[in-house]
Amino acid sequence: MSGNGFAPVRSTLRWLEERAGLGGAVAPVLDHPVPRSTASWWYVFGSATLALFVVQIATGICLALVYVPAADGAYESLLYLNFQAPFGWFLRGVHFWGSNAMVAIMTLHMIQVFLWGAHKYPRELTWIVGVFLFLCTLGMAFTGQILRWDQDAYWGLGIGASIASRAPGVGDTLVHLLLGGPIIAGRTLSRFFAVHVFVVPGVLIGMIGLHLWLVLRIGINEWPMPGRVVSRATYRRRYEEEVHKDGVSFFPYAARKDMVACGIVVLAVVLCAVVFGPFGPHGVPDPTLIDTAPKPDFYFLALYALFALLPPWTETVVILVGPLVAIAALFLVPFLAGTGEKSWKRRPVAVLSVLVIVLIVATLAGLGVTVPWSPKMEAWTAAATPVRYVKGRTPLELQGALVLQNKQCRTCHSLGGEGGRRGPALDGIATRQTRDQLIRQVLQGGGNMPAYGKNLSPAEVNALVAFMATLRP
Amino acid sequence: MTPLSQSRRGFLFKLGVGLNVLGAALVGIPVVGYIFGAPRRRTDGQSWIPLGPVDGFPAGETRLATYENPVRVAWDGATAKVACWVRRIEGERFQVFAVNCAHLGCPVRWFAQSRLFMCPCHGGAYYEDGSRASGPPPRGLFEYEYRVRNGGLWVRGGQLPTLSRPV
Numbered sequence: 001m002s003g004n005g006f007a008p009v010r011s012t013l014r015w016l017e018e019r020a021g022l023g024g025a026v027a028p029v030l031d032h033p034v035p036r037s038t039a040s041w042w043y044v045f046g047s048a049t050l051a052l053f054v055v056q057i058a059t060g061i062c063l064a065l066v067y068v069p070a071a072d073g074a075y076e077s078l079l080y081l082n083f084q085a086p087f088g089w090f091l092r093g094v095h096f097w098g099s100n101a102m103v104a105i106m107t108l109h110m111i112q113v114f115l116w117g118a119h120k121y122p123r124e125l126t127w128i129v130g131v132f133l134f135l136c137t138l139g140m141a142f143t144g145q146i147l148r149w150d151q152d153a154y155w156g157l158g159i160g161a162s163i164a165s166r167a168p169g170v171g172d173t174l175v176h177l178l179l180g181g182p183i184i185a186g187r188t189l190s191r192f193f194a195v196h197v198f199v200v201p202g203v204l205i206g207m208i209g210l211h212l213w214l215v216l217r218i219g220i221n222e223w224p225m226p227g228r229v230v231s232r233a234t235y236r237r238r239y240e241e242e243v244h245k246d247g248v249s250f251f252p253y254a255a256r257k258d259m260v261a262c263g264i265v266v267l268a269v270v271l272c273a274v275v276f277g278p279f280g281p282h283g284v285p286d287p288t289l290i291d292t293a294p295k296p297d298f299y300f301l302a303l304y305a306l307f308a309l310l311p312p313w314t315e316t317v318v319i320l321v322g323p324l325v326a327i328a329a330l331f332l333v334p335f336l337a338g339t340g341e342k343s344w345k346r347r348p349v350a351v352l353s354v355l356v357i358v359l360i361v362a363t364l365a366g367l368g369v370t371v372p373w374s375p376k377m378e379a380w381t382a383a384a385t386p387v388r389y390v391k392g393r394t395p396l397e398l399q400g401a402l403v404l405q406n407k408q409c410r411t412c413h414s415l416g417g418e419g420g421r422r423g424p425a426l427d428g429i430a431t432r433q434t435r436d437q438l439i440r441q442v443l444q445g446g447g448n449m450p451a452y453g454k455n456l457s458p459a460e461v462n463a464l465v466a467f468m469a470t471l472r473p
Numbered sequence: 474m475t476p477l478s479q480s481r482r483g484f485l486f487k488l489g490v491g492l493n494v495l496g497a498a499l500v501g502i503p504v505v506g507y508i509f510g511a512p513r514r515r516t517d518g519q520s521w522i523p524l525g526p527v528d529g530f531p532a533g534e535t536r537l538a539t540y541e542n543p544v545r546v547a548w549d550g551a552t553a554k555v556a557c558w559v560r561r562i563e564g565e566r567f568q569v570f571a572v573n574c575a576h577l578g579c580p581v582r583w584f585a586q587s588r589l590f591m592c593p594c595h596g597g598a599y600y601e602d603g604s605r606a607s608g609p610p611p612r613g614l615f616e617y618e619y620r621v622r623n624g625g626l627w628v629r630g631g632q633l634p635t636l637s638r639p640v
Contacts, residue, residue, distance in 0.1 A: 072550025154552065158578030159594070162635055171637030177509065182632045183542050186549040286551040288539040290572055290580035293593035307577060308595035312609050373596040373608075377582060408587040412596075422596050450598050450606035455588045 029216060030255075033247035035239075037223030039254035042116070044261035045109035046215075050208065051262035052102040055269065056140075057201065059095040067147070069193035071186035071285070074149035078281045093273030095144075101269050103141055103299050106134060111354055114333070117342030118221035120230045124334035126214040129207055131330045136204045141299050143196035149189060151283035155294035157184045166316045184287070219243065220254075224342035231339055293374065301368030302361045308373045309364075372421040379410040379419040386416035393470060400467025403460045407452065415471075423449055430472045438465045524569070524626045530561040535583050535601060538569075543631045557617060557628065558583055558590070560601060567626060570603050571615040571634040578635065581614065590614060615639045 017023045066085055068077040081088035110130065113119065119127035142160075146153045157179070164174035180187035219239055228238075248254065283292055296304050310318055337350070344351050376383075385401050393401070404410070404426075410419035413426045433441065442461055445451035456464070477483040524538045538559045545553040558570040558581075570590070572580045579594035589606060590599040597608035604613040615634035620627050634640040 070548040070550075071552045072548045155579055155594075158573060158633070161633055162573075162576070162578035165635030165637040167637075171635070175633065175635055175637065179633065181546075182544050183552075183555065184633060185542065185552040186546045188552075284551065286554060287572075287580075288537070288551075288554045288556040290537070290556055290582060292580065294579055304594075308609065310609070312611055315609065315611070374593055375591045375596055375598075377584075377591065377593065380586070406586055408584055408589075411584070411587075411591065445607065448607045450589055450600065452587070454600075 030251035031249045032216060033243045034220050034250050034254050035222040035242050036246050036248050036253075038220045039248060039257060040223065041257055041261070042112055043220070043254070044258050045105055045112055047258035048261045048265045049102060049106045049109055051266055052098050052105060052269070053204070053208070055098045055266055056095060056102060059091045059098065060197070060201075062091050063095055064197060069147070069190055069197075071149070071189045074147070074189060075281055075284055078148065078150075082278055089278050090273055092278035093276070094269055096279040097269045097272040097276070099141055099144055100298065101265055101272075103137060105265060106137055110134060111358075113221065115344040115347075115350065115354060116221055117224045117230070117344075117347070119334040119337075120340070120342060121232050121235055121334075121338050122218050123214070123221060124338055126211060126218065127334045128331055129211045129214065131327070133204065133207050133211060134330075135327065136200050136207065138299065139200050140196060140204070141297065143192050143200065145297050146189070146192040147196055148280050149285050150281035151285060151289070151292045152280070152294050152296070154184055154285045154287060155292065156296060157188060159294070159296075163319055167320055224344070226341070226343040226345045228342065229340055230342055295368075295371075298365065302364035305364040305368035305371075308371075309367070374420070375411040375422055376420040377411060379414075380405055380408040383410055383415070383418035389415065389471065393467070396463050397467045397470055400463035400465065403456070403464040404467060407456065407460075407464075412449070426468065426471055428471060428473045430469050433468075435465055435469055438468050519629060519631050521620070521627045521629055522631065524557075524559060524628055526624050527561070527565070527621055527626050528624070530559050530567070530626065532561050532563045535560040535585065537572075537583070538626075540628075540630075555630070556580070557630075558614075559626065560603075565621045567619050567621075568603060569617040569619045569626075569628050571617065571630075571640055573615065573634050574610060575605070575612045575614060575636065576608070576610040578633075611636070 013023075063081065066077060066081055066088065068074055078092070081092050083089070113127070113130070142156075146157060161175045161178055161184070164178055165171040167174055176182070178188075178191075179185075180191040222239060222242060283289060295301075307315070307319070341347055385405060390398060390401055404415075409426070412420040412422035413424065414421060415426050417425075419425075429438070439461060441447075441449065442456065442464060443451060443453040452461075520543045522540045522543060524540060530536055530538075536559050537556055539554055539556045542549075542553050542555050556572045558572060560568040560570070562568065570581075574581050574592040574594065574597050576592065576595055576597045579592050581590040581592045581597070581599065583590055588601045590601075590603075592598070592608070592610075595609050597610040598606040599610070599614050600606050602613075603616055605611075617628040617630050617640050619629070630640055632638060632640065
């Protein structure tokens with residue numbers, strides 16, 4: 001390495017160092033000692049999230065070179081990026097998959113540090129700043145979805161405005177603040193562009209700096225051992241001792257696993273971008289094209305599902321108070337359990353809480369994918385009546401089968417597995433309800449079913465019920 | 474020695490703080506007004522809008538009508554357009570509904586066969602008169618005020634209908 005060929009390089013570096021002094025500032029950061037136990041694969045998620053953030057900034061700046069943040073040009077500029085700008089499709093793909101990966105890996109990071117007790121004394125502030133980073137990242141995800149300025153973005157804003165409007169007293173003001181005008185239109189997009197590109201990234205960069213400073217200043221969380229209880233009196237001294245006795249310098253001993261992990265997630269994002277390509281834009285953002293079923297990106301599917309499943313009378317309270325309680329709980333975690341056992345092996349409540357929350361969110365998100373509550377609007381023309389239900393039926397019963405199809409019962413009820421799942425499947429309905437019960441249910445509705453009394457003639461009801469009375473296994 | 478509060482150094486320090494506070498206020502107050510100004514204009518957008526001749530809406534039917542929002546900017550593009558459902562009961566009796574579901578604002582679709590409005594998002598359903606039939610909506614569809622003038626149908630609107638400000 002010490003060949004003469006390097007001499008000019010070395011003298012240039014010396015020249016720079018004499019003036020900028022960066023080496024002297026960075027070296028202690030790289031060399032700072034960390035407990036040997038932290039050079040672990042479990043400790044890589046934070047660095048991986050940061051790597052993804054850097055990728056997001058780089059691709060985001062590139063996209064902003066072309067993207068038109070105006071309601072009458074945004075959609076076309078996205079199509080231009082997808083199909084004409086050289087590598088525009090790739091950059092959009094990396095930005096989209098990078099955002100998904102960032103939310104996912106950041107969530108893993110949060111779960112890991114919580115289970116490893118890293119939120120406890122003296123790292124409470126690190127956790128709090130981390131919660132801010134998490135919320136800002138979700139904010140980036142939502143505003144980024146709006147910049148896609150397609151039908152999902154338009155109606156997603158409608159959902160956001162509807163939620164804001166429920167706030168007592170200030171609902172109307174919040175809606176106007178969100179939309180920047182009386183309707184979802186040009187001023188709304190400009191507003192979200194500024195928030196996505198300037199406001200939140202600025203806050204994020206500052207907060208990341210603070211987060212890293214805290215990690216450096218207080219030291220990375222050691223691997224928790226059952227029985228090694230955190231107390232304010234002894235913790236810092238014991239940590240210093242451990243680092244002193246059995247510490248390694250961060251670079252390269254711990255950093256190499258971080259580097260590998262960063263490389264893997266970035267390559268995975270690139271692979272997704274190449275294989276799956278960019279996401280959207282979907283339908284043109286024309287509010288008069290109403291044959292659309294808006295859906296959020298995956299990070300908000302659980303919320304979307306919750307809105308469908310909450311009992312209506314709880315909804316306003318849960319929608320408005322729920323997120324505040326959840327965020328407050330996250331901020332309060334280090335104050336509720338700031339000392340004591342750190343190891344997940346001695347923290348059953350913590351482990352169960354994580355499991356329950358993950359299961360709830362995953363279940364809701366899964367339901368958000370299959371949307372069993374959404375009416376299947378095409379079923380009445382697209383899904384045929386199964387042959388076994390029309391074979392050997394009387395003319396009256398066949399007429400009833402037609403009524404069932406034409407009155408769009410299958411928007412909510414399935415037959416032979418096809419149709420909506422909002423209401424119960426009608427296969428075998430005859431074994432569950434008598435003729436009179438069927439008539440009552442059709443005419444008066446109830447239990448989440450509209451009443452069809454005004455929309456069906458007595459003859460139609462007669463035929464429909466005659467047909468349903470034949471639906472047995 | 475002069476006390477600091479009377480010295481030239483003390484005066485300069487106070488002047489420095491004062492000038493910067495003044496500057497921050499002179500820049501900051503308009504900024505706040507700029508960002509929060511929009512919600513203050515309460516009358517924003519409420520005006521009478523023509524939906525076309527009444528003959529375009531046959532009695533007993535419900536049809537989609539569209540209009541351009543009266544308050545708009547040049548770069549709104551297609552998003553300046555607004556859709557609404559027009560139900561002509563008979564003669565000059567109409568009902569004009571916002572397409573936005575009263576639950577969370579998704580666009581409801583009209584099904585003439587079952588005479589229901591249905592929402593694709595969370596499964597809200599409404600009867601043909603706009604009243605809530607089933608699902609999560611807390612109320613019926615938002616209904617526009619309307620009038621018939623010289624054979625034309627007009628509605629009063631210009632605002633995204635929400636629970637806190639129904640049309």
